[in-house]
Amino acid sequence: xxxxxxxxxxxxxxxxxxxxxxxxxxxxxxxxxxxxxxxxxxxxxxxxxxxxxxxxxxxxxxxxxxxxxxxxxxxxxxxxxxxxxxxxxxxxxxxxxxxxxxxxxxxxxxxxxxxxxxxxxxx
Numbered sequence: 001x002x003x004x005x006x007x008x009x010x011x012x013x014x015x016x017x018x019x020x021x022x023x024x025x026x027x028x029x030x031x032x033x034x035x036x037x038x039x040x041x042x043x044x045x046x047x048x049x050x051x052x053x054x055x056x057x058x059x060x061x062x063x064x065x066x067x068x069x070x071x072x073x074x075x076x077x078x079x080x081x082x083x084x085x086x087x088x089x090x091x092x093x094x095x096x097x098x099x100x101x102x103x104x105x106x107x108x109x110x111x112x113x114x115x116x117x118x119x120x121x122x123x
Contacts, residue, residue: 002026002112004096009117012086016121020081022096022114029053033103034072034079035110038092038119045095049081050103059103063089088123 008020020036035050049070050059058070064083072079079096094117097110104110 002098004098004112004114006094006096006114006117009094009119011120011122014087014121014123016086017082017084018086018119020083020094020096020117020119022079022081024077024079024096024098024112027098027112029077029098030074032098032100032112034070035059035097035099035103036070036079036081037095037097037107038090039095039116040089040092043092045107047105047107048094050105051079052102057103059105083119086119086121088121091119091121093118 003025004022006022030053033052036048037045038048039045048061051070067085069082096114098112099110
């Protein structure tokens, strides 16, 4: 049974930093690409960042480039999202997702999802 468990969300002020973690189990982590999506109230789920298994290829949404960093530690089946210079518009539920092979920009291509962790940025 595949499980993705996120942690690290919370309430912070604008300009603060936060690190999200996602621990995977029940899969061969090194064969999966992983991604962070987010969904704000009334909005569609959007891809924030993605990374392939080897850490050599990453993607960032324009809205977070230069502020967020995705990384993964295959030995610990963990993917991270380091978020800095947070803005109120970053407020959302953040989801970890995994798919076999390369990452995709389309949420429907990801077969495994975590339960989400809330990030709230107050201005």
